[in-house]
Amino acid sequence: MTSAAVKPGRPRSERARQAVLKAAAELLVDGGMAAVTMEAVAARAGVSKVTVYKWWPSRGAVAVDAYCDHYRQTIVFEDTGDVAQDLQRQMKVMLRAFSGRAGAIMAELIGQAQSDPGLRETLRERWISPRREATLLVLHRAIERGQLRGDLDLEAFMDELYAPLYFRLMLQHQPLDQQLPATLVAQALAGARR
Amino acid sequence: MTSAAVKPGRPRSERARQAVLKAAAELLVDGGMAAVTMEAVAARAGVSKVTVYKWWPSRGAVAVDAYCDHYRQTIVFEDTGDVAQDLQRQMKVMLRAFSGRAGAIMAELIGQAQSDPGLRETLRERWISPRREATLLVLHRAIERGQLRGDLDLEAFMDELYAPLYFRLMLQHQPLDQQLPATLVAQALAGARR
Amino acid sequence: MTSAAVKPGRPRSERARQAVLKAAAELLVDGGMAAVTMEAVAARAGVSKVTVYKWWPSRGAVAVDAYCDHYRQTIVFEDTGDVAQDLQRQMKVMLRAFSGRAGAIMAELIGQAQSDPGLRETLRERWISPRREATLLVLHRAIERGQLRGDLDLEAFMDELYAPLYFRLMLQHQPLDQQLPATLVAQALAGARR
Amino acid sequence: MTSAAVKPGRPRSERARQAVLKAAAELLVDGGMAAVTMEAVAARAGVSKVTVYKWWPSRGAVAVDAYCDHYRQTIVFEDTGDVAQDLQRQMKVMLRAFSGRAGAIMAELIGQAQSDPGLRETLRERWISPRREATLLVLHRAIERGQLRGDLDLEAFMDELYAPLYFRLMLQHQPLDQQLPATLVAQALAGARR
DNA sequence: AAGTAATCGAGACGGTACGTCCGGTCTTCCT
DNA sequence: AGGAAGACCGGACGTACCGTCTCGATTACTT
Numbered sequence A, B, C, D: 001m002t003s004a005a006v007k008p009g010r011p012r013s014e015r016a017r018q019a020v021l022k023a024a025a026e027l028l029v030d031g032g033m034a035a036v037t038m039e040a041v042a043a044r045a046g047v048s049k050v051t052v053y054k055w056w057p058s059r060g061a062v063a064v065d066a067y068c069d070h071y072r073q074t075i076v077f078e079d080t081g082d083v084a085q086d087l088q089r090q091m092k093v094m095l096r097a098f099s100g101r102a103g104a105i106m107a108e109l110i111g112q113a114q115s116d117p118g119l120r121e122t123l124r125e126r127w128i129s130p131r132r133e134a135t136l137l138v139l140h141r142a143i144e145r146g147q148l149r150g151d152l153d154l155e156a157f158m159d160e161l162y163a164p165l166y167f168r169l170m171l172q173h174q175p176l177d178q179q180l181p182a183t184l185v186a187q188a189l190a191g192a193r194r
Numbered sequence E: 001a002a003g004t005a006a007t008c009g010a011g012a013c014g015g016t017a018c019g020t021c022c023g024g025t026c027t028t029c030c031t
Numbered sequence F: 001a002g003g004a005a006g007a008c009c010g011g012a013c014g015t016a017c018c019g020t021c022t023c024g025a026t027t028a029c030t031t
Helices: A014-029 A038-045 A049-055 A059-070 A083-099 A101-113 A117-144 A154-171 A180-190 B014-029 B038-045 B049-055 B059-070 B083-099 B101-113 B117-144 B154-171 B180-190 C014-029 C038-045 C049-055 C059-070 C083-099 C101-113 C117-145 C154-171 C180-190 D014-029 D038-045 D049-055 D059-070 D083-099 D101-113 D117-144 D154-171 D180-190
Strands: none
Touching (some): A014 A038, A038 A049, A083 A117, A083 A180, A101 A154, A117 A154, A154 B101, A154 B154, B014 B049, B038 B049, B059 B101, B059 B117, B083 B117, B083 B154, B083 B180, B101 B154, B154 B180, C014 C059, C014 C101, C038 C049, C038 C059, C083 C101, C083 C117, C083 C154, C101 C117, C101 C154, C101 D101, C101 D154, C154 C180, C154 D101, C154 D180, C180 D154, D014 D101, D059 D117, D083 D101, D083 D154, D083 D180, D117 D154, D154 D180
């Protein structure tokens, strides 16, 4: 009846969880994914390997968790009244972050996820989805205001805007310069206005 | 005139090169990147590990080389006279390929490249650049014909078209369905026509 | 009193230790030192290489350990009352052993120790020293009985007796025949009696 | 008639032979046997590996050859008229040499020979035998002069004198100090005089 | 002068073992 | 029931030498 069925035995150590995330974040920042081995994380956190395995299925999972915990930068969307403005500002924030350490690490995380389906799932849930949902709000708002056509394929539209950033981040065939958001927004919106 | 500078010593074994690429391609196809270990490649090719290391710096490099060798599908661009047609057809060919084994492997290759700058370089040179250059030809042709504005940022434009495919391939937040090319081309061209 | 300082963690596997020694001894007997590679020992013992490295620093160390374990022939010294008899009998036992497989292996072990100081140390502690100490007892007993002069340099004396056996074993310039002990004892004792 | 049957083809390069011996000796002196790899010798000599293999069967063979070439110290036996004097002086010369680099290397050579019968053979021929024969001369001379008994087992006698030096060199259970020759000669001769 | 034959340099090759690293799993005791 | 400690098996890493092999280039003696 009582939902919170009190579990027997020693409860999970919150201290251990924090220590693991902290250790992983540090390793991640100055050594990239390569440095985030279960061995190293456990050692640095002063925790046994088994404990890490108990709560995270793989080193990738620890890394994503630590990353999201460490870079939990607010997904700021101001409402300027102009959808172009809103999108452009948000993209600039993201681009600025991706120009630094956070970008290199995100690239490695997505990279790692390509050979670990579970990690891809986690990455989507913890990083991608929240951002896309926030963007969707902006776009719906713009449609209501009549700034955008109502028949747009919003998923494809968002990909046109954001995928180039991730693509350049990962392939580095072109630089991630500051006017890129403006260009992308301009070109994408040109055919999307009502 | 150009004396072919005959190098001393035993010449490189073409047989070994072929065997390695073949072995790597096979391993890649039925096992993904995880199966492409230097050890396995060498064993399967009937070649010593040292020989592999001699000509390829890393397992990633072997894999990319083998991939490009194996999937050297022609980058077909018909000239239909209509830029939208041309782009859409090419994208469909690519999308079809990426829906199968080749897509999963490409995702892993890009993934691997995130923790190996040399590999990223190779991937750009061997896979990305040739395709972008072919696309550039199409776009320039369209501009000359007056189908596209002349002041477009072509690099950004190409990213708007192709990055979504790679992005969906890697994140799998949305399916790679067959009408995606049409949608992307339509939305992107809407604001790009003269 | 001395609390046996219970160490934390999983205790060392006695099973693994035995298996390694057994495997090494077998390899040693039918293949000599050349067959005792860390790889082969580990494989034959059904143990991981790391485990072997954990407890033995080198293949030489494993070999010596296995040798002493395998050929832990009693260092029998009967007390016949006559020092010449005692020495001669002991030397004959040793010579008989060295005429077979054990001799060839011991030669290889000493050989290996020439390029591995740690191994030389081990060899001295595990093989040479116990035998020399047993011999010292016999000599001291003889001195007390008045069978030998008290001012002998016992270390040099023991070398005169035993070094020729090892020397012939290693150089094979002369055979290790059964009357050698008698000759050596006779000549050495001739000038050593009181 | 002319014994030196002139062989066709390019004659062996004396330059290469010298270069190999020189290179091997240098490597031997500052790096021991471990440094004398076929690879290193060839590289240092500016000679191809095949050339080395052509004239020496193994690295051990090169090393012994280089050693004997480098340390071709005269086997001096003065004839003082007293056999004890003669032996002791010769042993002191040898002991002095063995206290330095030459000793360590000789130990390694004998060590190496334990797993290479061909090398043992070479070592005997090039190093041991000449010295034993010179010693035999001294002993025969002493017998003629009536300083030694005629029924001695000379081979065993020589072993009693010299084996301890090699034994201590290799096992290092006791130091190779300067008064050792005197002790050995005294004890050995005590029972060997007429 | 042309032919023959052995040698030489360079260096690629298949192979074996090295010593290390990490991933996961296990066993033991402590809390 | 956790958790810390740490030993364990397995697999791959990248490297070092081994001994063999193909090359083209030399260097003599033989016709």
